Amino acid sequence: MDIATTGTVAAITILCYLVGVIVKSISAIEDKHIPWIVGVLGGILGIVGMYVMPDFPAQDVLYAAAVGVTSGLASTGANQVYKQLTGK
Known part of the structure; x- marks a missing residue:
């Protein structure tokens, strides 16, 4: 997985996190x-x-959806890490 691929997956995670907060x-x-x-x-x-x-890590719809769902759910994990570290 290269930098561009990691960036696209991280972007989905960040967008989902922001939507969850909103x-x-x-x-x-x-x-x-x-x-x-x-x-x-x-x-x-x-x-x-x-x-x-063009650099998305999936070439078929099912795998793309799986990457997206995993990234979206990772945003809830990131939220829990933040809560645990800040004590909120």
């Missing part, structure tokens, strides 16, 4: 629903990324 702050959605929201968003972004980015 959804949590402006809506009455319970926290338990945020992971599947960012997972679905990641899957959609993965499929879009496959068609838009």
Whole structure:
């Protein structure tokens, strides 16, 4: 995996994280629903990324969706790491 590929996957993770934070702050959605929201968003972004980015690490729709979902769910893990480190 090269730098460009890592950057595209990290971009999906960051976008999903930001959407999760925004959804949590402006809506009455319970926290338990945020992971599947960012997972679905990641899957959609993965499929879009496959068609838009020439260096995307997937060549078929199923693999692109899996990369996206994994990246989206990684954003919830990043949120938990932040919470544990800051004590919030």
